[in-house]
Amino acid sequence: TQLLEQSPQFLSIQEGENLTVYCNSSSVFSSLQWYRQEPGEGPVLLVTVVTGGEVKKLKRLTFQFGDARKDSSLHITAAQPGDTGLYLCAGNYGGSQGNLIFGKGTKLSVKP
């Protein structure tokens, strides 16, 4: 059974601080996705990474895929209150047709 562990589970920081959240597995992903989910809404895709070592940037967000494709990180620079939310990673193992394995998420709170 594939498992995705996300850490930390909760993170509360002040506006302007930097932060990194992690997503780890003992299995190799075909691809990995990061989502943001607001209360009462569905997950919204932020990025998909496919290649080991890949780095993608989305404004102040930097996503990195581990060389061995077993882990990933999301770094936010100069966090803003609008970044508050639940960040989920989801992995596709073995070229599945839709069976994304989700982590439990990191709940981020950015205080003004």
Place this chain on the structure above:
Amino acid sequence: EPEVTQTPSHQVTQMGQEVILRCVPISNHLYFYWYRQILGQKVEFLVSFYNNEISEKSEIFDDQFSVERPDGSNFTLKIRSTKLEDSAMYFCASSEQGVNVLTFGAGSRLTVL
């Protein structure tokens, strides 16, 4: 921006009743999915659907569950005889390219009493 639309937003039903959750995927998308999220737990895959047939399903998606694309625009999830443990948020998702780029709907909350 195109979106995936789900109805109802919340349904309350009695145990043993049939429930149909409806989804209107993005119009040019070809791949369709149902996921669920029990309160406080992870999002879990139920089923994927392509070319009018199920392409993959999880262990959760047993004989009580079925999916249908009845008219080329709707994608439905039917639970034949609901159990208490079916209470969850059910998310529909669609994609033009496959599992690497999913667009999720806002979800349908199912409460089974």
